[in-house]
Amino acid sequence: MYLYEVLTNQHKLNDDYKNAFESQQKYDSLNLIYNSTNDNGKMQILENKIEKEKKELELKNERLVRYFLIGMISILVLLLFISGRLYVINKQKRVLVEKENTRIHNEIEQLTQALDEKGNKRLDLVNQSSALNWLGSRLAPPPS
Secondary structure, three states: OHHHHHHHHHHHHOOOHHHHHHHHHHHHHHHHHHHHHHHHHHHHHHHHHHHHHHHHHHHHHHHHHHHHHHHHHHHHHHHHHHHHHHHHHHHHHHHHHHHHHHHHHHHHHHHHHHHHHOOOOOOOHHHHHHHHHHHHHHHOOOOO
16 A cells, blocks of 8 residues: 555656556555455444443343342341241240130139139129120220
């Protein structure tokens, strides 16, 4: 390419304009081919760069989604564990309350039998519990 440029200048100095014109045309055509090849190379480099950035963004997005899913699954597992523990604790409390109710009921029964043996009037537990509920509802403050 440089050769045709030198030839063009040499022909111009020798006043050989026909050969100078032909040399200039060859120089221009080679320059156009070289520049288009060079431009294609630059475009290819830019396309590769854009492709690389796109892949990096996709990897980053995948990583973020993965972290989000791991976090959500961890939270769900933790909530499931807490729910299970609360269920077990409530079940244990319910069993303890039932045992305590049974113990109190048996104690009341024993006291009632002891009173019966002494000739006292037998306690009616059913009527007394409804009477206590009625009394409690009368003593409770009205809802606001």
